[in-house]
Amino acid sequence: MSRNLTERLKKLHHQADWVGVREVKETLRNCIARNGKIEQNTMTIDHGLMVEVLVDGQFAYCGTSDTSTQALQTACDRAVLLARHMSSRKIFPFTPDHRPLAVGEYHAPAEILLNKATAGDVAGLLIDATQKMKLSDKIVNCMAHALLSEKESTLVSSTGSHIHQVFSSVASIMSATAQDGSEIQTRSTGVPCHQGGLEFLDRAVIEREAERVGRESLELLTAEQCPTGVYDLVLAPDQLYLQVHESIGHPLELDRILGDERNYAGWSFVQASDFGKLQYGSPLLNVVFDPTLMSEYASYAFDDTGLPATRQYLIKDGILLRGIGGIDSQKRLALPGVACSRASSWNRPPIDRMANINIEPGDTSFNEMISGVERGIYMTTNTSWSIDDYRNKFQFGCEYARLIENGKLTKVLRNPNYRGTTKTFWHNLKKVGDASTFEIWGSPGCGKGEPNQGITVGHAVPACLFGDIEVFGGSL
Amino acid sequence: MNHDVRQQQKEELKALGKALFHDLKAHESMTLTYSGEKSLFIRINQTKVCQASHIDQGFVSMDFISHNCHTETTFSITGQLTEDLKRAWEALGNCRNECKTLPEDPYIVLPEEGESSDENHYGKLAPEDKLADILLKPAEPCDLAGLYAAGILMRASMNSKGQFHWFSTENFYFDYSLYTSSQKAIKATYAGSEWDDEKYTASLQEAKRRLEILEQHPRKLTPGKYRVYLAPPAAAEFLNLLTWSGLSEQSLRQGQSPLKKLSEGEMKLSPLFSLDEDFHLGLIPRFNEFGEISPLKISLIKEGELASLLVNKRTAQEYSLTSNAANISETPRSVKVQPGNLKESSILSRLGTGVYISNLHYLNWSDLQNGRATGMTRYGCFWVEEGKIVSPIQDMRFDETLYNVFGDCLEDLGEKAELIPHIFSYGEQSLGGTSVPGMLLNNFTFTL
Ligand SMILES: [Zn+2]
Numbered sequence: 001m002s003r004n005l006t007e008r009l010k011k012l013h014h015q016a017d018w019v020g021v022r023e024v025k026e027t028l029r030n031c032i033a034r035n036g037k038i039e040q041n042t043m044t045i046d047h048g049l050m051v052e053v054l055v056d057g058q059f060a061y062c063g064t065s066d067t068s069t070q071a072l073q074t075a076c077d078r079a080v081l082l083a084r085h086m087s088s089r090k091i092f093p094f095t096p097d098h099r100p101l102a103v104g105e106y107h108a109p110a111e112i113l114l115n116k117a118t119a120g121d122v123a124g125l126l127i128d129a130t131q132k133m134k135l136s137d138k139i140v141n142c143m144a145h146a147l148l149s150e151k152e153s154t155l156v157s158s159t160g161s162h163i164h165q166v167f168s169s170v171a172s173i174m175s176a177t178a179q180d181g182s183e184i185q186t187r188s189t190g191v192p193c194h195q196g197g198l199e200f201l202d203r204a205v206i207e208r209e210a211e212r213v214g215r216e217s218l219e220l221l222t223a224e225q226c227p228t229g230v231y232d233l234v235l236a237p238d239q240l241y242l243q244v245h246e247s248i249g250h251p252l253e254l255d256r257i258l259g260d261e262r263n264y265a266g267w268s269f270v271q272a273s274d275f276g277k278l279q280y281g282s283p284l285l286n287v288v289f290d291p292t293l294m295s296e297y298a299s300y301a302f303d304d305t306g307l308p309a310t311r312q313y314l315i316k317d318g319i320l321l322r323g324i325g326g327i328d329s330q331k332r333l334a335l336p337g338v339a340c341s342r343a344s345s346w347n348r349p350p351i352d353r354m355a356n357i358n359i360e361p362g363d364t365s366f367n368e369m370i371s372g373v374e375r376g377i378y379m380t381t382n383t384s385w386s387i388d389d390y391r392n393k394f395q396f397g398c399e400y401a402r403l404i405e406n407g408k409l410t411k412v413l414r415n416p417n418y419r420g421t422t423k424t425f426w427h428n429l430k431k432v433g434d435a436s437t438f439e440i441w442g443s444p445g446c447g448k449g450e451p452n453q454g455i456t457v458g459h460a461v462p463a464c465l466f467g468d469i470e471v472f473g474g475s476l
Numbered sequence: 477m478n479h480d481v482r483q484q485q486k487e488e489l490k491a492l493g494k495a496l497f498h499d500l501k502a503h504e505s506m507t508l509t510y511s512g513e514k515s516l517f518i519r520i521n522q523t524k525v526c527q528a529s530h531i532d533q534g535f536v537s538m539d540f541i542s543h544n545c546h547t548e549t550t551f552s553i554t555g556q557l558t559e560d561l562k563r564a565w566e567a568l569g570n571c572r573n574e575c576k577t578l579p580e581d582p583y584i585v586l587p588e589e590g591e592s593s594d595e596n597h598y599g600k601l602a603p604e605d606k607l608a609d610i611l612l613k614p615a616e617p618c619d620l621a622g623l624y625a626a627g628i629l630m631r632a633s634m635n636s637k638g639q640f641h642w643f644s645t646e647n648f649y650f651d652y653s654l655y656t657s658s659q660k661a662i663k664a665t666y667a668g669s670e671w672d673d674e675k676y677t678a679s680l681q682e683a684k685r686r687l688e689i690l691e692q693h694p695r696k697l698t699p700g701k702y703r704v705y706l707a708p709p710a711a712a713e714f715l716n717l718l719t720w721s722g723l724s725e726q727s728l729r730q731g732q733s734p735l736k737k738l739s740e741g742e743m744k745l746s747p748l749f750s751l752d753e754d755f756h757l758g759l760i761p762r763f764n765e766f767g768e769i770s771p772l773k774i775s776l777i778k779e780g781e782l783a784s785l786l787v788n789k790r791t792a793q794e795y796s797l798t799s800n801a802a803n804i805s806e807t808p809r810s811v812k813v814q815p816g817n818l819k820e821s822s823i824l825s826r827l828g829t830g831v832y833i834s835n836l837h838y839l840n841w842s843d844l845q846n847g848r849a850t851g852m853t854r855y856g857c858f859w860v861e862e863g864k865i866v867s868p869i870q871d872m873r874f875d876e877t878l879y880n881v882f883g884d885c886l887e888d889l890g891e892k893a894e895l896i897p898h899i900f901s902y903g904e905q906s907l908g909g910t911s912v913p914g915m916l917l918n919n920f921t922f923t924l
Pocket of ligand 1: 245250446447
């Protein structure tokens with residue numbers, strides 16, 4: 001990383017009304033073990049600069065993996081020219097006020113630094129995990145995968161902004177595939193992902209989880225097919241987080257509401273006039289944008305335009321209050337938003353992204369939730385997801401389910417799926433789990449934007465109960 | 477000038493490789509893979525410029541083997557040899573250190589001597605200073621959203637046994653959609669290597685013509701089984717899902733293939749359906765991460781039966797098979813579906829009463845083992861009665877098996893295939909495309 005990016009920016013010759021430079025360096029380890037052997041070990045060292053300029057009310061960008069002084073000047077010149085060429089057809093007249101001055105630091109807490117483990121240490125742990133999973137000859141494939149990232153980002157501007165943020169994060173997945181004749185079932189841990197260090201690759205936890213997915217993959221081989229019908233549905237946090245992501249997070253993004261994403265990721269059924277009015281779900285639903293929750297995957301202190309990140313209610317008591325949009329979308333829509341303009345790396349401009357979108361815990365324990373259900377299904381661990389471009393009609397599949405009969409969890413069910421429409425679904429929210437059911441999840445690769453960007457998001461949610469949901473199983 | 481940029485990059489890589497390979501010990505070997513681009517992206521909304529960016533990037537992946545240990549370090553490069561050598565030595569140091577701690581890799585693929593290749597495609601892009609007008613003026617007064625991407629894409633592979641492959645291309649695409657006041661949309665893509673105002677205007681005219689039909693009130697369909705026509709972009713969406721893991725030997729062996737029942741002969745696809753990996757399309761390099769050159773054509777599905785799966789060298793080692801020069805992920809890079817007999821002019825009459833589906837969206841497996849997938853209709857989809865378009869439809873969710881779509885329900889394929897370019901740009905612009913005709917289906921299941 002540059003020793004003094006501000007000095008480098010000051011030395012640039014330019015005729016822009018405002019200039020920002022964002023330097024990003026990420027070191028990413030990707031390690032996969034399969035069936036007791038190493039499958040892949042890769043390290044990626046990605047380093048580059050993005051220059052952002054404002055000329056005649058138009059922002060333009062130039063990113064380069066050449067971090068030299070000459071390349072920085074060239075990038076600045078090209079961005080200025082590009083802004084000038086595009087400004088006659090700008091979508092909004094931006095001013096330097098749209099990049100307010102900000103100075104600050106963020107360090108993601110890591111108890112055990114990632115560099116304390118060698119490639120061999122990580123590989124060894126994952127190889128052992130795949131061996132723990134193999135509880136029977138019926139388990140035909142065992143996989144363990146870890147993703148360890150250290151990322152440093154510096155943002156400086158011609159108006160004196162200086163933001164330095166350091167992130168350390170760990171994501172993993174383990175899965176066991178069992179086969180008996182023509183029946184094949186896969187059970188996994190989902191993808192636990194956190195900001196932090198090697199404490200999130202704890203050997204005892206990994207081994208316990210490895211055994212569990214092995215055992216549950218075998219249970220699924222003999223499980224009954226998930227029934228078809230309308231049921232009460234209890235979703236575990238490792239499924240509900242994605243339901244939140246797809247049917248609350250994305251539709252609330254202001255760039256979708258503005259139509260920027262219409263040609264790729266899609267639009268939203270939410271309209272600008274809905275904020276402050278729309279009853280999005282049952283009064284039990286409270287959703288926050290919270291980049292401050294310790295160890296959640298997408299925590300930070302400033303977004304990539306320099307806005308300080310704070311916790312905000314998006315939905316309170318079921319009413320839609322605020323959208324997920326950074327400063328550019330806020331100005332274009334004249335609506336409040338959150339600090340969420342983020343870029344996947346140095347080679348993409350920032351766009352509206354989710355960061356951490358969480359459901360606040362309620363007051364129902366897991367046992368109370370189940371005991372209140374006469375005829376229902378409890379589903380865990382997402383395996384399939386699909387939703388339309390307005391974020392209305394969704395369908396999800398899970399790995400593992402249990403039948404709920406007269407207030408008790410009974411038989412294991414395979415191939416559980418459910419479908420519905422967003423607002424009806426959230427209006428059918430009947431119970432919200434208490435803090436003991438609250439879990440931190442997220443995803444390493446939420447995709448949107450043109451050009452495309454995959455980015456980390458965090459979702460911390462409790463278990464929740466929904467009434468009258470259309471449930472079904474696999475093909476017969 | 478563009479010629480110089482590419483030559484310069486190619487020579488720099490050769491010099492980088494030479495220095496690194498020279499430093500290798502007897503028990504070490506190396507393959508370097510390069511991917512770089514000089515891209516311009518212009519993002520449009522409401523027929524105005526939303527975001528514009530130049531991206532100049534290059535990445536080298538160093539695949540390193542020491543004795544029987546194997547690791548890989550990827551690093552961004554600048555194009556300046558002195559700086560890149562510094563980064564490369566660091567990467568080599570990292571690889572050597574990692575190999576000291578890693579266990580042996582039983583399926584190691586050693587670099588081999590082999591033929592080298594050098595393939596370059598040249599284009600003529602629209603000038604940046606006039607681009608905003610070139611793209612937007614002919615679209616007015618329509619509401620247009622989209623992405624214009626243009627530039628030079630480069631790929632290379634070289635190894636310590638002296639092999640060197642180079643591929644470069646210069647092209648553009650304008651992937652866009654036009655909207656009615658009630659926000660129904662038509663999607664179109666104008667792509668190529670030489671910008672032509674007339675061709676672009678023709679693409680816009682056709683999209684505008686189709687947009688008019690969308691102005692009518694959309695019909696709400698009830699779930700159930702329908703006759704449908706999947707236009708080529710919709711058929712390509714289904715194929716992308718199928719080919720993501722469906723034609724991979726390793727995913728079949730690991731229990732993750734939607735085509736398991738086809739491979740075991742338990743299920744069949746339609747004799748009308750044949751699918752090849754076909755590099756005659758010339759969109760993407762034939763060399764893979766191991767430096768192998770793929771055959772020009774591999775028959776994957778022939779008349780409804782599995783002809784072969786994609787096998788890379790690593791999978792070949794693990795299961796004692798022969799590689800067919802598949803890439804590391806065993807996904808086809810240049811898919812071509814054989815056309816059928818459905819004439820362009822008789823699509824609606826052959827469809828009769830049913831749904832004309834222009835695009836599909838957000839496909840995912842709802843039951844992988846049985847090849848069942850769900851997804852949504854998107855953009856211009858129409859209700860057709862007795863061969864005439866009646867109205868647009870409200871978007872519908874489907875849930876249907878590939879054994880129906882490419883099997884029992886397949887009545888015919890279009891007589892002309894359309895080339896659908898791969899326009900993903902996660903991390904970098906993708907190369908390649910899918911050549912696919914439209915598909916006429918009966919009993920297609922909508923569920924929501
Ligand atoms: Zn997403």
